[in-house]
Amino acid sequence: MARDHISLDEIPGFFESDRFACDLAGCCIEDYRKGYARCSMHLATAHYNGAGAVMGGAVFTLADFAAGIAANADEPPSVSSSATIEFLNSSKGTVLYATATVDKAGRRLSYVTVDVTDDHDVLVARMMTTLCRIA
Secondary structure: OOOOOEOHHHHHHHHHOOHHHHHHOOEEEEEEEOOEEEEEEEOOHHHEOOOOOEOHHHHHHHHHHHHHHHHHOOEOOEEEEEEEEEEOOOOOOOEEEEEEEEEEEOOOEEEEEEEEEEOOOOEEEEEEEEEEEOO
C-alpha cells in the first residue's frame, strides 16, 4: 500500500534505510523539521576525485539526501524530479554540511534550495531541486 504521509517521527528510520546515501556515501541526518533539513558527510579518501578535490557526485548525493528529508518531513512522499547544482568552491575541510529549505510545497511539486558548506564555512555548492509527490 502506498504511503500517504511521512510523519516527523518516521523521518530518521525512513531515510537512514537509504543504503547508498548513509552506508556508502556517509550522509548523516543532523537536524530536520517540516520544510528544513541539515545533513553532514565526513569526508574520506573515497570522496575525492583524481584531481584531489571532493567528487561532485559526493556533494550532489549529500544535497539530494537533505532535499529529500526537507521535502518529505510531515508531507506526502515525494522523489526528485529535476535538480541543478552549481559547484562554487572547493572544500578545504573534512566535513560537508547540506542545509535544505523548502521554498514552496505544492500539491504535486515541491521546490527546495540546498546550500552545501564545509566546516570552514565555505559555500561549496548550491542546488535547486524540484520534487514530485508520488502519493
